[in-house]
Amino acid sequence: MASLAPTFGRGAMTNHWNDIKNADVILVMGGNPAEAHPCGFKWVTEAKAHNKAKLIVVDPRFTRSAAVSDLYAPLRPGTDIAFLLGVMRHILTNDKIHTEYVKAFTNATFIVREGFKFENGLFTGYDETKRDYARGEWEYEIGEDGFAKVDPTLANPRCVLNLLKAHVERYTPETVEKICGTPKDKFLKICEHVASTGNGERSMTSLYALGWTQHSHGAQNIRCMAMLQLLLGNMGVPGGGVNALRGHANVQGITDLGLLTTALPGYLALPSQAEATYADHMKTRRFKPLRPGQTSFWQNYEKFFVSFQKAMFGQAATKENDWAYDYLPKWDTPYDVLKIVDTMYEGKLNGCIAQGLNVLMASAHKGKALQGLAKLKWLVVIDPLETETARFWENHGEFNEIDSAKVQTEVIQLPACTVAEEEGTFTNSGRNIQWHWKAANGAGESRSDLEIMAGIHTRLRALYAKEGGAFPDPIVNLSWNYARPEAPSADEVLRELNGYVLEDVKDPQDPNKVLMRAGTLVPGFGALRADGTTTSGCWIYTGCYTEAGNMTMRRSTDDPTGLGVYQNWGFVWPANRRILYNRASADASGKPWSTRKKYIAWNGSRWTGPDVPDYGPTVKPEASVGPFIMNPEGVSRLFTRGLMRDGPFPEHYEPFESPVANSLHEKVASNPVARVFKEDWKEFGKADKFPYVATTYRLTEHFHYWTKTHLINAILQPELFAELPEALAKEKGIGPGDWVRISSARGAIKCKAVVTKRLPTLTIHGKPTHVVGIPIHYGFVGTARKGHATNTLTPFVGDANVNTPEYKAFLVNVEKTTAPAGAPSV
Amino acid sequence: MATLQSLDIKRRSATTEPPPHVRGNAIEVAKLIDVSKCIGCKACQAACLEWNDLREEVGYNTGVYDNPADLSPATWTLMRFTEFDNKGNLEWLIRKDGCMHCEDPGCLKACPAPGAIVQYQNGIVDFVSENCIGCGYCVKGCPFNIPRISQADNKAYKCTLCSDRVAVGQAPACAKACPTQAIYFGSKDDMIAHAEERIVDLKERGYANAGLYDPKGVGGTHVMYVLHHADQPELYAGLPNEPRISRLVELWKGGTKPLALAGIGLAAVVGFFHYIVKGPNEVTEEDDERADQINR
């Protein structure tokens, strides 16, 4: 999200599941799709079977994905950036980049301001007291014509590409080996495979998931891959892309609809306190092109914003009241999970609604979450299952130590039905919005989440209507036009997201001709308007439900080119485009880079191919409009200007808990702008007491904290365990199946030991370093064996851009122990 | 589990009458398990439990990924995980264990209860519970250590190759569930042809000894494996290199069983019983010697 948008313009999987089969090289790093996405992994199998693809896995553990790989290399958790900057250095110094692509479609030739520097681990503008950068200097030189200056010859040392070369120069194979522990020969072998795709003939796909996001520099991990794929020319082509694999069936959907605490649906911005007026908000969102003639599609921002406000507030949103801009809350600071838990812990939160989130198990530092929940006045849990969160107040011995008598929190459980018991849509990783039908009635008194939320809203609304209050307007004026207000249908909501025409829209050429009739569904986001005559709850979804019907119900398996482009299966945002930035599959003149990778090409009068062009369909190649139409530059960004908080180039920072110093810049060990709450500084452990590197992850047999309640899953993987390298087990006299105690600065757990060759003892800075792996999934509720919460151990620090907790890299100690009280010893 | 009228029986345990064979043109089927494509997700195991209504008790972690720890009356298939250090390159070999549906089934040959084990014309070997007397001879007769006797009802259980599904033209539940198509199902000929393609691919990827596991010692099997290291099947959690039925079982079966009163028959029976109670069901030199003596 937070790195793809600054690089390419949109924050989503750029290609899609079926397209993985078109890859020649599949690099799995920062994810473990065989384990966490076994069904999607079939496309990797297809690529191997029918495209002779090579599968490369880079992971601290030899995973289930690695089990079927052609090449595997280990690395220390939290050092992906060093590895990937090393790969970039390799292809830059060996001239393996796709130069023509890089010059034409990235900002390689753009000239950066003299003021921008990188020294001693810091970029220009760092303020230590604020732990933040002033990012003004991270910008292009702007010419007198108002456009960014470029040097197509790349002679200027201030060109982005030259700055990048200088930046990555430090990441030699030796440095990579020293920091990551990846043997040099394996590293170089991987470099060769990767480099084999920098030519337009072959393509590499990158598959990643939370193995990259859950770090204090998570966004920059992904950013490295985005840059690498641009240097290789692997963006916009079949079998290429940077592909975020989503861990829940509908995570893409919830993200599209405003999951991020500072975003509105469709990645519009939720205003901050600094934007008191509508004019303030729009002022920074004009998105004037930075190069002549560029699309800069976000120039349409206001159309989408106004249409959103009309969808939200209907007639209460007028031009006169700035489309009810005052109804929107203005944020002071992002309210991500860590922030919410910290606020609870500080005793500053009265109530909490946990909907589909088992926060006690899922939050980092379980001990803090437990204390936080106990300080709430009330807690509402909306979930189809019994969760630990709903029972946080129960004492379960060492699995959940709490003095129940002291807890004053009132807990209300609202049973939701499961997804198969309601209709609606899923949006998958590949942005495909697919309708699902109801298969059965929910159990007992359960209701759909939609009905539960509607029930809460209609009651609150009645209270506000009756009693007034400080500012009842946004609630009583919320547009709520459903046949049954207490139970809207998913069909009605999807239409609302798509949007309606409010007044007849006439043809500007011929006022007698009506282009769109009032009351009809908007055909696509191109028809949205800033004058209040259209609505759209989520502009990127527009087109999913039109007068022709519910497009998300389509299930055609026609794939005319055999490239896995099922144009009439579901509806893919935006505008049913399967591969984003697909115009980049052809060179500047519109000719495909190769016949093998032919996708969208210019036929003399228009852009054609199996997909919807991500480009003006009749814009001539000579017009030099860049393929990255969302960016004001028209091209993609190797240098992200000020769009990421922690730097326009990635840099290796150690995890907040690391066994070694940062050998590149000792004074700036870890991400200098990652947010740490005051109380948590003292809760970071050091290697003297916690000498081993730990990481956490999912297992195929389970899905988060749900399936431990299900008998078959519990049979297949019954009990919490930790994976230990053989050398560590030997040192400590631990055998397979023994009980071990794993502790971090924040707490300790007990679990079984799996002693394995698959967890490495790496040589880091010349010293042997053991890596310990601990799956999540277990707790004190369910059918599987009662277990400790793995997140008892994890640190309370998040990514600098989106605050995703650093679940993937921290320090622990390991000791042999005996069974926890209450657990039978076997 | 039960005999299926739509599937003709080719062989029946402890029975000498000729089987019906008017529908003798049934196609021989096979399940091909491509170990090189398996990700060990256990979807096949879950599907087996679902389809056959089996529920094991929730077990423990014993220090490995194999769960439950072993085959049982309620676990007819099980993923067995082996870590193999191949000259500095780690491999994680994941084999789906279960009945191999031998063309020449040791279990059936060893079984003294008439009609407790049958082989259908299509090659599937099935246990018929109502005829099973729970003696456990099948366990010993099996070169793959597959059948398990239930403590609850004293009957033998193992994979049926979803004979009920196959009888109505469906693939086994495991094959249907496998996300990576590591499990193929079809005619034995087609499966061999498909395996050959896979072996070419594996050889190209550097597995010089990739090959098909269809052991001749048991007349071939209706469950076959594609292995990266076909020269070393033992690497895969002890898959036997040259499985064969003990010659004692052969003797017990080979025409001698109905003539149990003849001296040679008696010797065979004694030898066989020794073999049955002795322990592991690998065929030892000693057993073969004993068989040779009896036969002489």
Ligand code: SF4
């Ligand atoms: S594997 Fe064992 S149980 Fe299965 S058919 Fe062969 S001998 Fe019988």
Ligand code: SF4
């Ligand atoms: S379902 Fe397929 S991939 Fe999964 S464990 Fe079974 S054979 Fe392997």
